[in-house]
Amino acid sequence: MPINARSQSLLYPEQNMAEFPRIEHYSKRNVGPVAFLVVGDWGRGGNFNQSRVASQMGDIGKKLGIDFVVSTGDNFYDDGLKGVNDPFFQKSFTSIYTAKSLQKPWYTGNHDYQGNTEAQLSPVLRKLDSRWRCKRNFIVGAGIVDIVFIDTTPFVGKYFDNPKNQKFDWKHVLPRDKYLSALQKAHKVDMYINGHDHCLEHISNKKGTMHFLTSGGGSKAWKNDIHYVKNNDTTHFYYDGQGFMSVSLTNWRANVLFYDVSGKPLYHMRISNVTVTARLVQIQQRIKLNGVINFLAVGDWGRKGAFNQSAVARSMGEIGAKLGIDFVVSTGDNFYTDGLTGVRDPAFAQSFTKIYTARSLQKPWYAVLGNHDYHGNSKAQLSPLLRMRDRRWNCYRSYTVRAGFLQIFFVDTTPFKDKYFAKRPNKFNWTGVLPRNTYLSNLLKDLDTALKTSKAAWKIVVGHHPIRSIGKQGDTEELLQKLLPILEANKIPIYINGHNHCLEHINNTGIPIEFVTSGGGSRAWSNIIHHDRYKNNLKFYYDGQGFVSVRLTKRQANVAFYDVSGKTLHSFEVKKFGTEENEV
Structure with a gap:
């Protein structure tokens, strides 16, 4: 089905199109993920379910924490606005999209040519409603993405065929050929987003590029008015009812969801391997402005409250309140025994939302995948749909979190283990990881680059598997060979892991790295240890349930281990001497 659109937006990684006016959108995160909603063909004074769609946009916008809204045009029916004082602007926009989450910038091209086209471009409208941003052709730069808005109406030949019977306002568009030639340049584009057809739809070329x-x-939909035409493209989804779309972007992945008028997700599309400079997702975490960062670390926990998981959660809540934590780190094996079956698996709520209920734990949770998570639908834990179920949840394969003077690097360690591919390879869901050698090579290269370029005062690395441990699983030889040299070269002071169901501290093994195991979130392995390893370097070992806290200032880190009742079992400090160039 060829698209004959009246409006469009083009998304692609950062490029320069200096001839278009550029608007820089500074999100609350500043760097990293960007989320926005897309809606088109809406302005009908609330009729034809416009108000219902707006209500659901507010709900989804709140769950996703959107940065802005994109409008694909036909903003005011049937004939645009008469002028800047037309009451239909407030009747169809300001009074309809009233949800708190929608009080963000609305970026829209000018596509309502049957009215006074200059009215929607006028800065007077922005004085009436500060959200309104409308130009003919422009670029919105939002960190990791550029969105290019193009005025497509003048491209459509039939609008010029019989000018005597048309009501189009072509002011500043004529001569048409000269106007269009300035727009037609080749760029590598990942997505073309449009309205005009009153439906929701996804089509791609055969290559998926x-x-x-x-x-x-x-608002008003065209039921069953479609063209069944075979072409070289592939139709993946079509819905001829009212609704809208959300887009969530990271440095290397785009997630697109379509919703109906009731807010029900209809279709989910993921685009991977977008052309970017790094594969590590970057997240910006807000912190208090008191010069101190606090977080908890817990691993191997998801057992629906059993094996003392609930008791550990209660103690985490108490310690979290005392410390005033900023976030929680999960070291993996988040859902036992075989991960999640999908994004609607009730185990997510049973093992996470309903367990970690303390007020102090209602902060962002940053998780990595463990080997048990790979037994199930590993992509489910990575899906933005889980964040819609519980907005605390943040999980990617490998990523970084920047929190003031701290940067944490989360590493997907499960694919490093040779035995997972040699024994029972069908037990693991390796979607998104194969070919393995390429995946690991890219991961190590990107991690090394990110560590070298980071200006954070503290750099901490988190993975599921231990590098050094006397616990049941012992050392991870693959990480000793491939990951440890990168940590050494970049002078990483602390490595935090789970996997072994214990609490543990090892240091002074010939390198200045503190190895911290926090895998006591639920079931523990009593007395299953390797006594002959690291006799002189083992500072602490506890084979029961518990968790870890980390307190950081620019010059000192304090790490403490707690048992299931919240009793402090062991603590140590790491001092940071000297100042690195450009350190922040």
């Missing part, structure tokens, strides 16, 4: 997304269901 170009995606055509229609979000034109903001």
